[in-house]
Amino acid sequence: MNQSVRLGVLGCGNVGSAFVKLVNERASTIAARTGITLSIERVAVRDLARARGTGLDDSVFSTNLREVIEDPRVDVVVELMGGVDPARELIIDALGKGKPVVTANKALLAECGVELFGAADSAGVDLLFEAAVAGGIPFIRPLRESLRGEPIRRVMGIVNGTTNFILTKMTEEGADYGAVLSEAQRLGYAEADPTADVEGFDAAAKCAVFASIAFGANVTSGDVYREGITSVTAADIAVAKRLGYVVKLLAIAESDPLTHELSVRVHPAMVPTTHPLASVREAYNAVFVEGDAVGSLMFYGRGAGGEPTASAVLGDVIDAAVNLKKGTHAMLGTFVKPKFTRIDDTKSEYLLTLEVLDQPGVLHSITGVFAKNGVSIRTAEQEGIGENARLVFITHLAQEAAVRKCLRDFAELNVMKRSGGFIRVIGK
Numbered sequence: 328m329n330q331s332v333r334l335g336v337l338g339c340g341n342v343g344s345a346f347v348k349l350v351n352e353r354a355s356t357i358a359a360r361t362g363i364t365l366s367i368e369r370v371a372v373r374d375l376a377r378a379r380g381t382g383l384d385d386s387v388f389s390t391n392l393r394e395v396i397e398d399p400r401v402d403v404v405v406e407l408m409g410g411v412d413p414a415r416e417l418i419i420d421a422l423g424k425g426k427p428v429v430t431a432n433k434a435l436l437a438e439c440g441v442e443l444f445g446a447a448d449s450a451g452v453d454l455l456f457e458a459a460v461a462g463g464i465p466f467i468r469p470l471r472e473s474l475r476g477e478p479i480r481r482v483m484g485i486v487n488g489t490t491n492f493i494l495t496k497m498t499e500e501g502a503d504y505g506a507v508l509s510e511a512q513r514l515g516y517a518e519a520d521p522t523a524d525v526e527g528f529d530a531a532a533k534c535a536v537f538a539s540i541a542f543g544a545n546v547t548s549g550d551v552y553r554e555g556i557t558s559v560t561a562a563d564i565a566v567a568k569r570l571g572y573v574v575k576l577l578a579i580a581e582s583d584p585l586t587h588e589l590s591v592r593v594h595p596a597m598v599p600t601t602h603p604l605a606s607v608r609e610a611y612n613a614v615f616v617e618g619d620a621v622g623s624l625m626f627y628g629r630g631a632g633g634e635p636t637a638s639a640v641l642g643d644v645i646d647a648a649v650n651l652k653k654g655t656h657a658m659l660g661t662f663v664k665p666k667f668t669r670i671d672d673t674k675s676e677y678l679l680t681l682e683v684l685d686q687p688g689v690l691h692s693i694t695g696v697f698a699k700n701g702v703s704i705r706t707a708e709q710e711g712i713g714e715n716a717r718l719v720f721i722t723h724l725a726q727e728a729a730v731r732k733c734l735r736d737f738a739e740l741n742v743m744k745r746s747g748g749f750i751r752v753i754g755k
């Protein structure tokens with residue numbers, strides 16, 4: 328028997344307009360497959376005069392967000408407006424009225440996801456958010472459902488297309504950050520104000536969301552250690568490349584198997600060219616999941632853009648509609664505030680580049696600092712000669728605090744011209 332489910336959509340921008348078009352194009356196929364006919368009943372926007380090319384009648388649109396969620400004809404609410412307020416209150420109210428909600432809003436989930444999950448659970452309806460992390464890539468549902476019985480060790484993702492585009496161009500063209508950012512802005516891959524992307528805020532929000540789901544933990548954006556890509560230089564990338572690595576901005580959530588402390592962090596990292604994440608180029612996203620029994624999994628695809636994101640939203644809407652008609656809803660589980668590992672207490676291998684004076688005894692002073700701080704060296708080499716000599720080290724697994732102490736100690740040496748930064752290395 329065919330049943331109708333009517334949608335109220337908050338926001339009709341990039342994702343919202345693509346979503347409305349997909350629903351209209353695919354409603355009959357979806358009805359044939361699921362027995363549910365979806366229709367767009369109401370859409371809320373800020374500016375009624377803006378052309379959206381959705382084919383919907385003008386009477387469907389409103390500037391009154393609350394009117395949309397309260398309309399008794401609306402069965403399922405689809406939140407595609409973004410931002411924390413007023414989205415938070417509207418979603419809680421919609422759930423309270425027994426209306427399932429689908430959202431793509433990572434900023435909101437990373438701020439108050441656990442509160443919203445609780446509201447959905449109390450109301451006994453769905454709150455689904457596949458599109459909030461890595462856009463069109465189906466990754467949250469596998470984590471939430473297929474991998475429910477799997478103790479996850481680490482989730483590691485390239486979840487920001489803008490920074491991956493910039494780092495790919497820097498790697499493949501040897502270009503500097505500034506020049507590539509301008510090109511990315513011209514091509515529409517980066518915003519006029521790129522801060523949210525290049526400083527890692529967007530990736531940190533996504534990291535908080537996937538860490539919550541992967542580890543049943545209450546993680547917010549503020550819990551995530553964050554470094555962006557603005558200090559990555561063409562020279563760092565060239566060294567990495569020569570040593571068999573590419574530099575990627577990674578969002579990492581990792582549980583210590585003994586203490587169960589959670590490390591959540593976003594930072595540039597050197598990934599061996601043999602690792603599956605190394606081949607993720609341009610604006611593509613990928614998430615690499617490591618579990619106890621399942622081993623390694625990788626989810627790859629378009630992490631943003633109106634259509635891919637709308638596709639993930641539509642999948643959630645169909646699930647929510649089917650569940651609504653069956654009187655059931657997806658289980659989100661419990662979310663406990665974990666103990667977080669401070670970045671100083673994390674362990675990694677590190678690449679360090681040091682510009683030093685070309686004189687005898689330099690290497691002895693440097694290795695003395697490493698030894699004093701208990702950091703052992705995996706590889707050491709000199710790049711260039713004379714005035715342009717640089718020493719390049721990769722450490723063995725070391726504690727971050729000890730490596731940072733080495734950098735402070737190097738700066739005190741009189742043979743040091745410039746103590747370059749360091750890049751964490753993801754082990755082979």
Ligand SMILES: NC(=O)c1ccc[n+]([C@@H]2O[C@H](COP(=O)([O-])OP(=O)(O)OC[C@H]3O[C@@H](n4cnc5c(N)ncnc54)[C@H](OP(=O)(O)O)[C@@H]3O)[C@@H](O)[C@H]2O)c1
Binds near residue numbers: 636
């Ligand atoms: N774009 C992507 O590739 C992508 C990928 C994954 C997730 N997302 C998430 O999807 C959501 C939507 O992103 P988007 O790129 O589609 O944003 P967008 O293009 O800026 O669209 C936002 C829409 O919401 C409406 N809106 C915002 N505030 C409103 C208010 N107070 N009252 C009424 N309407 C309001 C806007 O109305 P007007 O059109 O009248 O201004 C617009 O239609 C965000 O949470 C974003 O993080 C986006």
